[in-house]
Amino acid sequence: MITNKAKYALKALTILARHSKQQFSAQQIAEEGNIPHKFLETILSELKNRKLVVSRRGSSGGYVLAKDPDEITAGDVIRMMDGPIAPLLCASPTGYRRCEDCEDEELCAIRKMMMDSRKALSSVLDKRTLKDLAKFGR
Amino acid sequence: MITNKAKYALKALTILARHSKQQFSAQQIAEEGNIPHKFLETILSELKNRKLVVSRRGSSGGYVLAKDPDEITAGDVIRMMDGPIAPLLCASPTGYRRCEDCEDEELCAIRKMMMDSRKALSSVLDKRTLKDLAKFGR
DNA sequence: CCTTTATCCTATAGAATTAATAGGAATTTG
DNA sequence: CAAATTCCTATTAATTCTATAGGATAAAGG
Ligand code: FES
Ligand code: FES
Numbered sequence: 340m341i342t343n344k345a346k347y348a349l350k351a352l353t354i355l356a357r358h359s360k361q362q363f364s365a366q367q368i369a370e371e372g373n374i375p376h377k378f379l380e381t382i383l384s385e386l387k388n389r390k391l392v393v394s395r396r397g398s399s400g401g402y403v404l405a406k407d408p409d410e411i412t413a414g415d416v417i418r419m420m421d422g423p424i425a426p427l428l429c430a431s432p433t434g435y436r437r438c439e440d441c442e443d444e445e446l447c448a449i450r451k452m453m454m455d456s457r458k459a460l461s462s463v464l465d466k467r468t469l470k471d472l473a474k475f476g477r
Numbered sequence: 478m479i480t481n482k483a484k485y486a487l488k489a490l491t492i493l494a495r496h497s498k499q500q501f502s503a504q505q506i507a508e509e510g511n512i513p514h515k516f517l518e519t520i521l522s523e524l525k526n527r528k529l530v531v532s533r534r535g536s537s538g539g540y541v542l543a544k545d546p547d548e549i550t551a552g553d554v555i556r557m558m559d560g561p562i563a564p565l566l567c568a569s570p571t572g573y574r575r576c577e578d579c580e581d582e583e584l585c586a587i588r589k590m591m592m593d594s595r596k597a598l599s600s601v602l603d604k605r606t607l608k609d610l611a612k613f614g615r
Numbered sequence: 616c617c618t619t620t621a622t623c624c625t626a627t628a629g630a631a632t633t634a635a636t637a638g639g640a641a642t643t644t645g
Numbered sequence: 646c647a648a649a650t651t652c653c654t655a656t657t658a659a660t661t662c663t664a665t666a667g668g669a670t671a672a673a674g675g
Contacts, residue, residue, distance in 0.1 A: 346576075413590060447614060459598055
């Protein structure tokens with residue numbers, strides 16, 4: 340399960356991708372996506388620090404995607420907000436951490452399964468870009 | 478990410494699958510799997526209520542799988558311990574709940590992607606049985 | 616029957632994470 | 646200068662996670 344934070348980030352970025360190149364304020368995004376305004380602000384701030392969006396302050400300011408919509412994947416976004424997508428850290432390439440309780444991880448059947456799971460998840464999330472999300476539905 | 482509870486449950490059941498038909502005490506499982514003993518007890522208790530294991534009290538008591546190892550999937554176990562495997566409840570067949578913030582879920586691109594993710598995850602977790610886990614490695 | 620070894624049950628508690636909100640400083644436009 | 650907006654730092658309430666504690670209940674074996 341992903342957090343609201345990650346879901347909201349995906350929604351916000353998808354909205355920005357739909358209105359490509361236009362300045363869009365947090366307020367506008369919050370309304371269009373039904374996202375709590377102040378919460379969204381902190382999320383956008385993080386996305387800005389991570390260079391996914393560019394911001395402009397002041398009246399008629401707002402946010403714009405920092406890259407092409409097809410250069411940002413859902414996997415990128417989820418990892419930024421929630422951390423690794425692998426079900427266990429011992430199966431994560433990006434956030435690997437050893438399981439204290441497993442003696443030999445090479446022989447761990449659960450880890451092996453979780454690596455397959457991660458791969459399956461990745462085959463969806465790391466292939467779906469904001470462009471894909473933006474063009475479907477509403 | 479899954480919880481320790483789910484991971485420990487998988488480990489415990491895999492251990493039971495390896496020693497098929499033998500009574501195995503919580504103590505023995507805890508040692509073999511490096512699982513905190515008291516925590517494991519509560520987990521086994523839950524697995525018993527859910528009819529995955531059968532228990533026998535008293536001296537020389539312990540736990541045995543209630544079904545054939547190939548009749549219990551990793552997906553079953555994880556859902557019991559952690560709930561739905563879908564990344565969002567709006568994409569979960571087993572634990573469906575509407576997203577308050579999305580107006581029309583049929584047109585929601587994120588939901589669609591999460592349904593694909595769930596399916597991908599399911600294609601691993603719902604096909605891997607305790608038998609599969611038991612026969613690999615140690 | 617008594618001791619040992621287990622499961623079983625209920626409660627508790629600290630830590631971490633999540634999901635926000637608050638309040639105001641800094642900046643830009645017109 | 647006024648209005649709109651991002652930016653920054655804290656704080657909080659609720660929930661979930663990860664266990665541990667302590668004892669009641671039951672079975673086996675001598
Ligand atoms: S090594 Fe992580 S579950 Fe065994
Ligand atoms: S319906 Fe759940 S994310 Fe849109």
